[in-house]
Amino acid sequence: MTDTAAVLCPDPVRMTNRSDERKKFARVYLGAEPWFPGTGGRTYRGVIDAYHGETGLQMDDDTVAALNTAWLEVMTRTQPDEYRDGVLYDKRQPLILRKLAAEQLFQRLSAPAPGVPGVRVDPGEVIVCPYSSTVLLEEAIATIARPGGVLVCPEGYYKSASVHVAKYGLRMVSSPATADDSFKVDPAALERCLEEHARQGNLCGVMLTLPGNPVVAEYTVAELTEIGRVLVAAEVPIICDMSFDLLVDDHLPIAALSVPTPDGPVRLYDRVLSITGNSKAYNAFGPCKLGAACTGNTAWLDEIRARLQVSFQRETTHLARATIEHTSDELLVRNRMLLRAQVDVACELLSAVNARFGAALLRPLGSRQGMFLTVEFEPGLMAAAGVRTSSELEDLLLTLAGIDCVALDRTGSRRLGVRLNVVAPRYGAGQEEDAPRLLRELFDRMEYLLGRLRAGMSYGDALLERRIPAIPVAS
Numbered sequence: 001m002t003d004t005a006a007v008l009c010p011d012p013v014r015m016t017n018r019s020d021e022r023k024k025f026a027r028v029y030l031g032a033e034p035w036f037p038g039t040g041g042r043t044y045r046g047v048i049d050a051y052h053g054e055t056g057l058q059m060d061d062d063t064v065a066a067l068n069t070a071w072l073e074v075m076t077r078t079q080p081d082e083y084r085d086g087v088l089y090d091k092r093q094p095l096i097l098r099k100l101a102a103e104q105l106f107q108r109l110s111a112p113a114p115g116v117p118g119v120r121v122d123p124g125e126v127i128v129c130p131y132s133s134t135v136l137l138e139e140a141i142a143t144i145a146r147p148g149g150v151l152v153c154p155e156g157y158y159k160s161a162s163v164h165v166a167k168y169g170l171r172m173v174s175s176p177a178t179a180d181d182s183f184k185v186d187p188a189a190l191e192r193c194l195e196e197h198a199r200q201g202n203l204c205g206v207m208l209t210l211p212g213n214p215v216v217a218e219y220t221v222a223e224l225t226e227i228g229r230v231l232v233a234a235e236v237p238i239i240c241d242m243s244f245d246l247l248v249d250d251h252l253p254i255a256a257l258s259v260p261t262p263d264g265p266v267r268l269y270d271r272v273l274s275i276t277g278n279s280k281a282y283n284a285f286g287p288c289k290l291g292a293a294c295t296g297n298t299a300w301l302d303e304i305r306a307r308l309q310v311s312f313q314r315e316t317t318h319l320a321r322a323t324i325e326h327t328s329d330e331l332l333v334r335n336r337m338l339l340r341a342q343v344d345v346a347c348e349l350l351s352a353v354n355a356r357f358g359a360a361l362l363r364p365l366g367s368r369q370g371m372f373l374t375v376e377f378e379p380g381l382m383a384a385a386g387v388r389t390s391s392e393l394e395d396l397l398l399t400l401a402g403i404d405c406v407a408l409d410r411t412g413s414r415r416l417g418v419r420l421n422v423v424a425p426r427y428g429a430g431q432e433e434d435a436p437r438l439l440r441e442l443f444d445r446m447e448y449l450l451g452r453l454r455a456g457m458s459y460g461d462a463l464l465e466r467r468i469p470a471i472p473v474a475s
Helices: 012-030 061-076 095-105 133-144 161-166 187-200 221-234 298-307 314-325 329-357 379-384 390-401 432-454 459-466
Strands: 035-037 043-045 126-130 150-152 171-173 203-209 238-241 272-277 290-294 362-365 372-377 417-421
Touching: 012 161, 012 390, 035 432, 043 432, 061 314, 095 126, 095 290, 095 314, 126 133, 126 298, 133 161, 133 203, 133 238, 133 272, 133 290, 133 298, 150 187, 161 171, 161 203, 187 203, 187 221, 203 221, 272 298, 329 362, 329 372, 329 432, 372 379, 379 432, 390 417, 390 432, 390 459
Parallel strands: 150 171, 150 203, 203 238, 238 272
Antiparallel strands: 035 043, 126 290, 272 290, 362 372, 372 417
């Protein structure tokens, strides 16, 4: 792992687009019903989708009943009397949704950790948008962008973030994570990267992904405070994608901290725009979804609000409200337990593969929380197989093992690894109920592939075997 101030990977937008195009191209060559080998003479039909970001979790009965009632009211135009004055149905920024976001989606900012006072989020410091938090992310980026500008994103950001950033002319630069398997933001590397681009005059801001996607890392208060010190010293806007917050136990939002400085404590809440939504922890879908953002920087919030030309329809407000109001804290806890149990199973399967080979060919990164397992492959084995980048590893897993996943170079990382959805692997959308069996099948396919690589097969050999052309070299 390099320890330079910034990891300058190939153009991240081109890399992301090339990855998506290659998957479509490879699937054409594989055919409609491809077969893939496993260990012990087993064979499997179809490609396992471990790429997507759905949890496969279900709403509880109370939430389903509330949504059914809300749908009926929308369809029959018989909304409750409380909506008749039109205030709660404000098409720009519904008050009821801003209140729910402050109290529920940002609940951990008010009680982050023992001994940390936190921040009580006021609905006036919240903006919301229908369907997706991505809209808020893009508008926030637009407010800080300038031609030739740089957005510093610590290693391990969302796989398609580069596409959203590039829309406004910004270039993403990644600062390396810690070199160990914890995969934490390295404050020293981040500081060097920020100072370098400040000297060049092109630094526009920072984008964090906490807790991580693809890798969830666990931080102490002291570790986050040190990262906060670096951010405060840089004096630039900070965007934090915290959409996995309520999928993780005891996550400490960085915006809840105050950082000591020679001029007195600085609230990170006043420097950080925290963005989240209800699609993950609340299992929301379609018109039941909304995005939300909060910060104590009201001027920045006003800029984003002015750009946010998206209207809430009545059904969106009504359905999103029903989803949040009728999802209990107990359900959120139970969902986190279900996710953790599935990730634990995946780690046990991974350890068993390593044990059978007598070597650590697969190394899990980060904690066992969240919904993904991010795996680094043994560099020596990859070098011997002619696998130079994680994009090529992603392609090898798809073409020879039938495992669709996310290459880590799409997340600003140079590590030879991939992100796998291990809580809800599936053959197709809506088929997550078969996840436990598919998870075991996934590792069996991977074990067979590792065995062939150890026996001397190369990435090029695999492509020839499947009669699939090689992917072009990234530039």
